[in-house]
Amino acid sequence: MLSEFVGGLKVVGSGRSSETYVIRDFMDKNHIWYHFLDVDVSDEAKELLTHFQLSVSDLPIIINDEAKICRSPNLGELARYTGILMDFEDEIFDLLIIGAGPAGLAASVYAASEGLKVVTIDSSAPGGQAGKSSKIENYLGFPTGISGRDLANRAYIQAQKFGCNISIPHKAESLEHMGDHFVLSATNGKSIRTKSLIAATGANYRKLPVSHVEKFEGSGIYYSATGMNISSCENEIIGIVGGGNSAGQAALFIADFAKVVHIILRGGLLGAKMSDYLVQRIEATDNIIEHLNTEVVALSGDHHLESVAIQTKMQEPVTIPITNLFTFIGARPCTEWLDGLVAMDDSGFIFTGPSIIDQELSECRIYQQRKPQSLETSIAGLFAVGDVRKGSVKRVASAVGEGSMAVSQVHQYLSEAP
Ligand SMILES: Cc1cc2nc3c(=O)[nH]c(=O)nc-3n(C[C@H](O)[C@H](O)[C@H](O)COP(=O)(O)OP(=O)(O)OC[C@H]3O[C@@H](n4cnc5c(N)ncnc54)[C@H](O)[C@@H]3O)c2cc1C
Structure with a gap:
């Protein structure tokens, strides 16, 4: 019997179930190899259910080489089952990096390669927003572009190669400053102690302000056009909401294999926020239709998205049989875990270096002797980098x-600590 389970993890579930989607999405983004068996089409999936005396209502399940079953796990249980969630309660680190997007991964590579005792945590997966990009064409050294997922994967491996611990899903909940060190509390109830800290928590895409959005997340509504999200787009009618570069990249990428791509844009001009090279390519692509001054007003479908109603200014709503809707409608900084601790602007972006005003500086004792370094926040030893920074x-x-850059400032801070 055991020989049947050789070959890594198997995920058994329905290709149209959002619970199965959440598990596969997490495993994909975290580079955990698995074989998916769709119970709607796979005989092997049905045989496994019979063998283990399970029913469709027990799905999704995960089965490992030893035929051990993990039934409908939440992401914490899944991460422990696959070994990517770690505990660090007995240790004190030189540096804790929160967020494994491009900024946090770069800090992880430099800190670990320079010998700092460092740990990085992320609430969902390495890559951050960049991991959601189908093709990044303006990053130095990749003349033909690279997918965000590949870029993130390379950086993730590189950081681990130098000895950086990366624990996922590990969400920063709150931070305490104890004078000579920080204590971070995470949503899994565990804390991490560190002498210095880099906040690299970036930003999150906003959700569409329409009813039933949550119902269709993972079964028709997506926030990135990568990997398995696009596997069901072939010959389908697709919607893209938003007018930034991320929306433009996604539209062009999906137009290659979808029947029609509708770009739905609140503004009146496609080039207002999108780079010219993308606008030109979109306008030259026959199966992309632009809807300017238009908003999504309703979503419908039983288990999966089946249609989307859109409304153009001063006109009646129109229903289009869109089965997959990708939304890119602006982002807000992920800084709730620092509320009340560091100086931020009204939107939650963190002030660093010269932008911290005198009144906020006076609250930190060290800043009475020296100015903050360029990426240091209103608390000495706590740095902010990337999209989260004002x-x-x-x-x-x-x-x-x-x-x-922040890593060299961390060295400077650690060298002056008593
Ligand atoms: C679809 C798309 C396409 C893009 N294309 C391009 C492009 O072509 N070229 C370009 O230069 N830029 C592009 N960008 C922008 C670029 O991706 C971002 O500027 C960049 O990712 C910012 O990096 P970051 O590390 O600062 O933050 P992020 O990438 O946002 O990463 C932040 C990380 O922090 C984690 N996190 C958040 N809160 C917590 C918490 N409380 N606890 C633990 N972890 C947390 C998140 O899970 C995330 O992994 C694109 C963005 C998107 C969305």
Whole structure:
């Protein structure tokens, strides 16, 4: 019997179930190899259910080489089952990096390669927003572009090669500053102690302000056009909401194999927020239709998205049989875990270096002797890099640059600590 389970993990579930989607999405993004058996079409999936005396209501399940079953796990249980969630309660680190997007991964590579005792945590998967990009074409050194997922995967492996621990899913919940060190509390109830900290928590895409969005997340509504999200788009009618570069990249990528791609845009001009090279390519692509001054007003379907109603200014709503809707409608910084601790602007972006005003500086004892370094926040020893930082450029290259630069500032901070 055991020989039947050789060959890694098997995920058994329905290709149209959002619970199965959440598990596969997590495993894909975290580079955990598995074989998916869709119970709607696979005889092997049905045989496994019979063999283990399970029914469809027990799905999704995961089976390992030793035929051990993990039934409908939440992401914490799944991460422990696959070994990527770690505990660090008895240790004190030189540096804790929160967020494994481009900024956090760059900081992880430099910190670990320079001998710091470092740990990185992320609430969902390595790669951050960049991991959601189907093709990044403006990152130095990749003239034909690279998918965000590949870029993230390379950086993830590189950081681990130098000895950086990366624990996922490990979400920062709150932070305490104890004078000479910090204590971070995470949502799994565990804490991590560290002498210095880099906040690289970036930003999150906003959800569409329409009813039933949650119902269709993973079964028709997606926030990235990568991997398995696009596998069901072939010859389908697809919607893309948003007018930034991320929406443009996704539209072009999906138009190659979808029947029609509808770009739905609140503004009146496609080029208002999108780079010219993308606008030109979109306008030259026959199966992309633009809907300007238009909003999504309703979503419908039983288990999976079946249609989307859109409304153009001053006109009646129109229903289109869109089965997959990708939304890219702006982002907000992920800084709730630092609320009340560091100086931020009204939107939650963190002030660093010269942008911290005198009144906030006076609250930190060290700043009475020296000015903050350029990436240091209103608390000495706590740095902010990438999209989460007030005034950042919101690009992969700048996030990577800031993540690397912050490590030299961490060295400076640690060298002055008593
Ligand atoms: C679809 C798309 C396409 C893009 N294309 C391009 C492009 O072609 N070129 C370009 O230069 N830029 C592009 N960008 C922008 C670029 O991806 C971002 O500027 C860059 O990813 C920012 O990096 P970051 O590390 O600062 O933050 P993020 O990438 O946002 O990463 C932050 C990480 O922190 C984690 N996190 C958040 N909160 C917590 C918490 N409380 N605890 C633990 N972890 C947490 C998140 O899970 C995430 O992994 C694109 C963005 C998107 C969304």
